Amino acid sequence: MIEHQPQTTSGIPLKLLYGPEDVPDGIREALSTVPGQAPYLRGAYPRMYRDRAWRIFQLSGYGNPEDMNERLKFLLFEAGETGIIIKHDRMTDDHLYDVDHPEIVERREDVGLTGTVTVGLRDYETILSDLPLESIYAKPGGGVPQSAVYTLPSYWSVAARRGIPLEKLAGTGQSDFFLTYLGCPTKEQIPPEAAIRFNLDLIEWCSERMPRWVPVSVAGYNAADSGLSAHQELGAVMANAVQYLDMIAERGRVDVERLAHRIGGVNFRVSMEVFEDAAKLRAARKMWSDLLGQRYGITSEKARQMRIHVVTAGSAMTYQEPFNNIVRGTLMALFSVLGGTQSLGVSGYDEAMSIPSDHAHLMSIRIQQILQNEINLREVADPLGGSYYIESLTGELEQRGWDFFEQIQSRGGFLAVLDDGFLLECAEENNQRIASGMESGERAVVGVNTHTIDDPIMEVEAFEGRSGAQTWEMAMERLSDLRRTRHRRGAMDALHHLEDVCRNESVNAIPAFMEAVMADASIGEIGDVLRETFGDWQAPISV
Amino acid sequence: MSDHSQPPARVLVAKSSLDGHWRGVAVVSRALREAGFEVILGGMLRPSEIASVAAAEDVDLVGINVGGRVEVVERALDEMESAGVGDIPVFVGGTVPPQAIPRLTGRGVEVFPPGSSLGAIVDSARRLTGRNIPTGGLS
Numbered sequence: 001m002i003e004h005q006p007q008t009t010s011g012i013p014l015k016l017l018y019g020p021e022d023v024p025d026g027i028r029e030a031l032s033t034v035p036g037q038a039p040y041l042r043g044a045y046p047r048m049y050r051d052r053a054w055r056i057f058q059l060s061g062y063g064n065p066e067d068m069n070e071r072l073k074f075l076l077f078e079a080g081e082t083g084i085i086i087k088h089d090r091m092t093d094d095h096l097y098d099v100d101h102p103e104i105v106e107r108r109e110d111v112g113l114t115g116t117v118t119v120g121l122r123d124y125e126t127i128l129s130d131l132p133l134e135s136i137y138a139k140p141g142g143g144v145p146q147s148a149v150y151t152l153p154s155y156w157s158v159a160a161r162r163g164i165p166l167e168k169l170a171g172t173g174q175s176d177f178f179l180t181y182l183g184c185p186t187k188e189q190i191p192p193e194a195a196i197r198f199n200l201d202l203i204e205w206c207s208e209r210m211p212r213w214v215p216v217s218v219a220g221y222n223a224a225d226s227g228l229s230a231h232q233e234l235g236a237v238m239a240n241a242v243q244y245l246d247m248i249a250e251r252g253r254v255d256v257e258r259l260a261h262r263i264g265g266v267n268f269r270v271s272m273e274v275f276e277d278a279a280k281l282r283a284a285r286k287m288w289s290d291l292l293g294q295r296y297g298i299t300s301e302k303a304r305q306m307r308i309h310v311v312t313a314g315s316a317m318t319y320q321e322p323f324n325n326i327v328r329g330t331l332m333a334l335f336s337v338l339g340g341t342q343s344l345g346v347s348g349y350d351e352a353m354s355i356p357s358d359h360a361h362l363m364s365i366r367i368q369q370i371l372q373n374e375i376n377l378r379e380v381a382d383p384l385g386g387s388y389y390i391e392s393l394t395g396e397l398e399q400r401g402w403d404f405f406e407q408i409q410s411r412g413g414f415l416a417v418l419d420d421g422f423l424l425e426c427a428e429e430n431n432q433r434i435a436s437g438m439e440s441g442e443r444a445v446v447g448v449n450t451h452t453i454d455d456p457i458m459e460v461e462a463f464e465g466r467s468g469a470q471t472w473e474m475a476m477e478r479l480s481d482l483r484r485t486r487h488r489r490g491a492m493d494a495l496h497h498l499e500d501v502c503r504n505e506s507v508n509a510i511p512a513f514m515e516a517v518m519a520d521a522s523i524g525e526i527g528d529v530l531r532e533t534f535g536d537w538q539a540p541i542s543v
Numbered sequence: 544m545s546d547h548s549q550p551p552a553r554v555l556v557a558k559s560s561l562d563g564h565w566r567g568v569a570v571v572s573r574a575l576r577e578a579g580f581e582v583i584l585g586g587m588l589r590p591s592e593i594a595s596v597a598a599a600e601d602v603d604l605v606g607i608n609v610g611g612r613v614e615v616v617e618r619a620l621d622e623m624e625s626a627g628v629g630d631i632p633v634f635v636g637g638t639v640p641p642q643a644i645p646r647l648t649g650r651g652v653e654v655f656p657p658g659s660s661l662g663a664i665v666d667s668a669r670r671l672t673g674r675n676i677p678t679g680g681l682s
Contacts, residue, residue: 090561184563462640
């Protein structure tokens with residue numbers, strides 16, 4: 001009888017036992033380094049979590065700005081989160097639509113369900129009221145590039161109005177291409193070329209004025225949870241970085257070495273394939289360091305240091321028996337830390353049915369606090385280092401990751417493979433395989449396709465927010481109030497100026513976005529300028 | 544019984560929300576195609592567009608991916624009735640709040656939350672259209 005060959009989700013064969021011969025030479029060499037030293041296989045910082053615990057950094061947001069503000073205060077001041085993330089309503093924010101846009105009106109009950117809804121800068125004042133912006137680390141939103149140039153300037157403007165110098169603000173943007181052009185293509189979106197321009201504007205702006213701000217963050221998470229396997233996620237993240245760095249070099253306004261560090265805050269997914277994904281984080285740091293050193297000749301060790309944020313796989317969270325997801329979240333969180341992450345968000349146990357309830361949020365934070373306080377996890381750096389199995393996986397992922405990177409480069413680079421559908425095809429192929437595995441039972445998920453019960457116990461309800469379907473009506477009132485009470489001429493002037501700047505690539509557009517939000521331009525008016533100027537990108541969906 | 548002189552049943556698959564997650568839609572659409580259905584991908588459609596496309600394409604079944612509140616799906620059902628295509632069967636999948644499922648099943652809509660088996664979804668499509676039913680292992 002032929003024994004079934006076990007393998008990881010991404011297809012790496014698994015042996016019964018690993019030994020010294022399974023550790024590749026390159027990894028063996030890197031193992032002799034210490035954390036905080038290139039190639040960072042063993043960790044980003046010399047003393048790792050002894051100096052600073054990883055940041056508890058949970059995605060949060062729903063309803064109206066008051067709801068958002070209340071949730072943020074709960075997470076930060078009561079539950080003990082150590083950074084804030086503002087999640088915006090996907091319909092209005094990702095698309096930059098006003099709430100009275102026809103696409104929104106017919107789906108009005110959905111508004112506020114996937115994040116908080118804003119109509120303009122005044123709503124950011126509400127979201128951020130009573131929050132000490134000078135001392136908190138924030139991700140104000142802006143997953144997609146066209147939203148980032150509205151969201152980040154809005155957050156910064158609230159701080160500026162409070163008299164806080166921008167250089168004091170600490171936080172991160174995202175403007176992620178995997179989310180925008182692979183994982184969750186929106187109905188209307190500016191093309192990748194325009195998005196790249198805004199991202200470069202953000203990188204330059206922050207590098208000049210905001211030393212504590214990560215301007216953009218490549219989010220491998222969105223590649224992986226859309227279907228790319230572990231090594232494909234690695235290769236695609238590196239290709240994305242090369243795209244930024246090459247274009248920055250081409251622009252010639254800011255030194256590449258100076259910028260490399262600024263884009264070194266990268267987001268990865270850790271799924272239930274925990275050993276492989278912990279190895280992936282270790283491989284990622286080494287690949288990043290090698291890429292910057294070998295391809296760009298960057299010698300500064302700091303510039304070659306990747307800092308990682310992990311989000312545990314939303315797709316691992318089951319709709320059935322949602323409390324089982326607390327166990328899954330704990331495992332994924334543990335291995336994220338074993339892989340050396342700098343910050344972590346644990347998906348809510350109700351992820352498969354809604355945005356997190358306050359209780360689900362609290363549990364995600366408690367999981368992390370238990371790991372930080374109760375099991376000596378912070379004391380020893382790189383506890384997996386030297387395991388034959390882990391080092392074999394790390395080396396294998398590195399090799400396969402570079403192979404995938406080369407495949408992308410040979411097809412014309414990162415933007416080309418988003419546009420021609422190659423990444424989408426890779427993701428789809430993997431998703432079909434995973435779905436078939438679920439169907440046949442080869443891939444077991446407890447409570448879903450194995451160990452199921454006939455009459456499932458309803459453990460929780462989906463969280464639908466405080467104002468429910470009224471959220472939209474309340475936002476409509478704020479929008480009409482904004483239009484009625486603002487200095488109309490000032491807003492129109494700022495929007496015209498924004499359009500001029502958008503059409504002129506030699507100008508950094510960020511100041512014009514700041515002026516537009518400060519002049520009370522609405523989110524939809526800013527979106528109209530972008531649509532008018534750049535047109536719409538067509539997703540190469542081939543399903 | 545499958546009748547080989549009949550064209551395959553046509554299924555409109557659309558997203559009612561403006562949330563771009565496509566993974567579930569892709570997997571389900573592929574399974575339906577492999578089972579012999581003709582899948583018309585509508586992408587993100589408003590409730591009124593779901594009704595008008597269903598009518599214009601003369602589909603036998605409408606599949607809606609739900610990424611939001613159930614009210615939007617109910618509006619699509621209302622729009623279909625107004626457009627005179629209220630008799631086309633509807634099934635939905637996605638992140639449907641468990642507490643809202645009875646509202647949909649009460650209107651004859653079959654609901655497949657995350658984790659549903661593809662086999663069950665395909666069986667439902669066969670039952671709802673009365674077509675593409677395998678005979679002797681062939682569809």
